[in-house]
Amino acid sequence: MKNTVKVIGTLVLVSLMFMVSCDKDTDPSETDLFVGTYEGDISFNNGEETIIDEDGRVTVAKAGDSYSFLFGSGIPDITGVKFEKDGNTYVGIGEGFTGIRITASSLNMLVTDDRGTWTADCSR
Template structure:
């Protein structure tokens, strides 16, 4: 039960991060310019790591549901984007790019999916819905 409470508490952090990015993105940037690669950052080497924590996944078809369980999430870099691979047969999330600095980083989506990934002080929190599949992860290095 404590693991579920911890997961929901950390998902709340992800919701706050998403809200902040939404508010910022709706600000006074109506100049018509596209977002350039300059706003995205390269993650520090120590954040490209494996995190251990609570993992939840529900596929769009509802088959093979992974409930809240102990699991891992591993961040890897390929060029200018990142992939998060999970344990327990949970599919990876690919093509991620991050915003941030000073130890706090977040990933946002530009393709209509709902995606909130927060890296802060060695903690990783993920709340994502992509093509009907839902991921939740909260853990640390």
């Protein structure tokens, strides 16, 4: 019985995540959720190597009150980002994160820290 409840609970959770990430008309100011995958130009430079992907992906995930940006293409992830609302756009707050702007349909990023520089010009 416990396994059945776990399976049903997992299916419900996955279904909810899928519906939220696929709804392109949902504005983040209405739901405070802009998790999902954005596609477009991404890059990373750490002073020794540069990674550029014109067909890149960035997956935004939420844990508690902070967000993570999970890059493909061998680009390091960015974690622990918090946002404040600016109209229908959310802007990253905190040292190094002010260059992140995200809406329900777009992600623009210019972040620099001691690990390197990330850029993203993506949409979904």
